[in-house]
Amino acid sequence: MPLVLLSLSLLAPAPAAQAWKFAHGAMELVSNPVVAGLAPAIEEADLDHDSQPENLTISPDGKAAIYSGKNLRWNSPPTWQVRQGSMADLNQDGLLEAVLLVWRPFKPWPVDSWLPKNGRINNFHNQDGLSCHLILIGWSKEQNAFLERWAGSALAEPVLSLATGDLSGEGKQMLVTLEGSYDAAASLPASQLKIWEWNGFGFSLVARQAGQFSRLFIASSSTGQTLILTP
Numbered sequence: 001m002p003l004v005l006l007s008l009s010l011l012a013p014a015p016a017a018q019a020w021k022f023a024h025g026a027m028e029l030v031s032n033p034v035v036a037g038l039a040p041a042i043e044e045a046d047l048d049h050d051s052q053p054e055n056l057t058i059s060p061d062g063k064a065a066i067y068s069g070k071n072l073r074w075n076s077p078p079t080w081q082v083r084q085g086s087m088a089d090l091n092q093d094g095l096l097e098a099v100l101l102v103w104r105p106f107k108p109w110p111v112d113s114w115l116p117k118n119g120r121i122n123n124f125h126n127q128d129g130l131s132c133h134l135i136l137i138g139w140s141k142e143q144n145a146f147l148e149r150w151a152g153s154a155l156a157e158p159v160l161s162l163a164t165g166d167l168s169g170e171g172k173q174m175l176v177t178l179e180g181s182y183d184a185a186a187s188l189p190a191s192q193l194k195i196w197e198w199n200g201f202g203f204s205l206v207a208r209q210a211g212q213f214s215r216l217f218i219a220s221s222s223t224g225q226t227l228i229l230t231p
Contacts, residue, residue: 056085064082086098090175101162103158105131127182134155163218164218167195178194190213193208193213
């Protein structure tokens with residue numbers, strides 16, 4: 001069953017709810033969706049398959065941690081500012097990982113020192129020198145520890161909010177993002193609604209919608225469809 005994307009448009013003259021469904025590789029506008037309830041992001045799951053659940057926590061000062069009961073199993077480096085997190089299987093390996101939206105000090109690619117104008121990602125950071133990243137933290141049986149299973153380079157357009165869900169109804173988790181600009185004020189809404197899918201090495205963009213949007217939440221409709229809601 002396909003999911004429907006519901007976003008809040010902040011265009012003048014007044015805010016208006018919009019809903020989108022993902023079908024045939026594109027977003028389609030849906031009229032008059034009825035929201036039955038919000039589906040909370042997964043923040044507790046058995047990530048290391050020891051029959052004991054792990055908990056993902058994010059403190060107000062942007063520190064992320066994974067606990068098993070009271071035992072700290074992993075915590076984010078001191079230079080990270082973690083803005084959002086949940087658990088999902090975005091990389092399609094059959095295991096849940098912690099999906100983190102991270103801001104951290106910008107680092108250019110090593111090859112960029114050989115390129116003109118300091119390389120292709122030179123401007124992918126804000127005025128404070130911080131760049132936005134998506135990072136997956138998961139369990140490594142070989143190393144018996146929680147590690148970065150995947151970490152993306154600095155994003156060209158920073159993510160302001162994200163959500164995950166089976167948008168196509170095929171049992172595959174996909175990533176939905178609201179994105180803005182490094183030059184924009186933090187209080188401004190996002191200007192892009194995007195859908196991404198795992199390609200085996202990273203994420204490929206499969207659909208986008210321009211506009212002005214607020215945060216994303218997964219919800220369900222009265223017809224059994226799943227919605228992405230922005231209040």
